[in-house]
Amino acid sequence: MGRKALEIAGLPVETLVEELNRAYADEWLAFYQYWVAAQLAAGRAAGPVAQELKRIAAEELEHAEELARRIIQLGGRPLGHPRLWLEQSNCGYSEPPANPKDLEKMIQDTVHAERCAIEVYNRLANLTHGKDHATYHLVRHILDEELEHEDTFENML
Numbered sequence: 441m442g443r444k445a446l447e448i449a450g451l452p453v454e455t456l457v458e459e460l461n462r463a464y465a466d467e468w469l470a471f472y473q474y475w476v477a478a479q480l481a482a483g484r485a486a487g488p489v490a491q492e493l494k495r496i497a498a499e500e501l502e503h504a505e506e507l508a509r510r511i512i513q514l515g516g517r518p519l520g521h522p523r524l525w526l527e528q529s530n531c532g533y534s535e536p537p538a539n540p541k542d543l544e545k546m547i548q549d550t551v552h553a554e555r556c557a558i559e560v561y562n563r564l565a566n567l568t569h570g571k572d573h574a575t576y577h578l579v580r581h582i583l584d585e586e587l588e589h590e591d592t593f594e595n596m597l
């Protein structure tokens with residue numbers, strides 16, 4: 441849907457791009473949080489935990505790519521500086537626990553991030569429903585994967 445069509449549908453493009461950039465910031469922070477946790481994870485159960493963290497980190501990076509593509513299609517610009525990720529994110533960032541053997545804390549932090557992401561994509565789905573089919577389709581697709589992520593991490597606790 442084009443810019444004019446979106447405006448007619450009552451969804452200012454600037455608002456949509458801003459919201460998509462907030463989600464984009466969340467995805468980069470989730471990617472890095474999971475990725476660095478995977479590098480650090482230590483202790484007996486660390487192998488499988490690190491493997492899942494890496495696998496899901498790669499999916500968060502894919503989400504960032506998909507959002508960047510849509511932001512550009514809408515005439516916007518993905519956030520150009522990592523500083524903006526923290527400033528504009530919805531969900532923030534959890535530093536890995538000081539004790540790299542504390543896998544439970546690591547996993548709890550991921551569950552927290554996934555629950556926040558689910559809220560964000562639910563909100564974005566409501567915002568775009570019936571107004572911007574392409575964005576709606578994208579955020580529904582991402583939402584489905586965030587629901588799977590929450591389930592995967594919950595089952596590791």
Ligand SMILES: [Fe+2]
Pocket residue numbers: 467470499500503557582586
């Ligand atoms: Fe994601």
Ligand SMILES: [Fe+2]
Pocket residue numbers: 470496500554557585586589590
């Ligand atoms: Fe996720």
